[in-house]
Amino acid sequence: MKLCTRLSLLVFALVVAQENPLEPGLPTLRLRYPASAWIEPGTSLLKSHTQSLPIISAMDLDHKATYLLLFVDLDVVYGSTATVALHWYQPNMVATSHKKDDDDNILVNLTVGAEYIAPRPPPNTHHRYVYLLFDQPADYKFPVCFSHIFPPTAEARAGFDIRQFQSVAQLHSPVAGNYFIVHVDDPPSLPLPPSQLTPTTTTSLTTTSLRSAPCQGATTAPVTALSSACESEGWTQVVMSHEGGKGG
Numbered sequence: 001m002k003l004c005t006r007l008s009l010l011v012f013a014l015v016v017a018q019e020n021p022l023e024p025g026l027p028t029l030r031l032r033y034p035a036s037a038w039i040e041p042g043t044s045l046l047k048s049h050t051q052s053l054p055i056i057s058a059m060d061l062d063h064k065a066t067y068l069l070l071f072v073d074l075d076v077v078y079g080s081t082a083t084v085a086l087h088w089y090q091p092n093m094v095a096t097s098h099k100k101d102d103d104d105n106i107l108v109n110l111t112v113g114a115e116y117i118a119p120r121p122p123p124n125t126h127h128r129y130v131y132l133l134f135d136q137p138a139d140y141k142f143p144v145c146f147s148h149i150f151p152p153t154a155e156a157r158a159g160f161d162i163r164q165f166q167s168v169a170q171l172h173s174p175v176a177g178n179y180f181i182v183h184v185d186d187p188p189s190l191p192l193p194p195s196q197l198t199p200t201t202t203t204s205l206t207t208t209s210l211r212s213a214p215c216q217g218a219t220t221a222p223v224t225a226l227s228s229a230c231e232s233e234g235w236t237q238v239v240m241s242h243e244g245g246k247g248g
C-alpha cells in the first residue's frame, strides 16, 4: 500500500513539480539576494546564495503603505504529508525612501516577525520558494491561533496554511509575489535529524495543512502526531533525479 502511495505521488510529482504557484497576473515582487541578480519568477538559485536576507525593492510599491511578507517552501514532506513550510513571517515592512534607485529604495522590516529561515532543500531536490507581499491593514492584529509559528523549527513552521492565515489575519489578496527554485550546491552535511523537513513536490498554495484548522477550535493538532509512514530516506531524491537538473 505504501508502494502504491509512492507510485501515485511519483506520477503526480512529475506532472506538477515545476508549476508556477503564483496567481496569474500577480505583480512581481522585485527582490534579490546579496549574491544574486534581481529574481525573475521561476529562476533557479543556488542554496548558498539564499542564506542571508533578501533585498526587496520598494520601487513599485506604495511608499505610504505598510506591508506584511510571507516566505514559504511549497515542496515539503513532513512525515508522510505533503505540506507548506513557513520560512519567514514579517509584518511592519515599509519603504526606506522615495528615490528611484533600487539600492536606496528598499523595503525594510521595523520589527521582528517569525525569523527568516534560509532555504535548505535536501540534495537533488527542487523546492519552490515563494514570497508573497500583502498590504498590512492599519488595524492589523496578529492572529493568536498562529502563535506557534515563531520558533525557527520544522515543528513550528511545517503545515503553514497560507489561505487560512490570510483569512484569519483579514488580509486581502497579495499585492506582489515571486518564486524561485533552490538547488543545493554545498556538500551534504550531517545526516538529517528525524524531524527534518524532507522533499517532495506539491501542487499549489492550497496544499493540505498539517494542522486541523487551528483557528477554529481551542486546540491545535500537534504536528509530530502526524508524521509516520513513508519516511524511508531517499525515495524522493530518486524520483526527483528523473526530472533532470533544470528548474523553473
Ligand SMILES: *[C@@H]1O[C@H](CO)[C@@H](O)[C@H](O)[C@H]1NC(C)=O
Pocket: 053, 088, 090, 109, 110, 111, 112, 113, 114, 115, 116
Ligand atoms: C528584520 O527581520 C529579520 C529576519 O527575521 C530579523 O533578523 C531582524 O532582526 C528584523 N529587524 C528588526 C529591526 O527587527
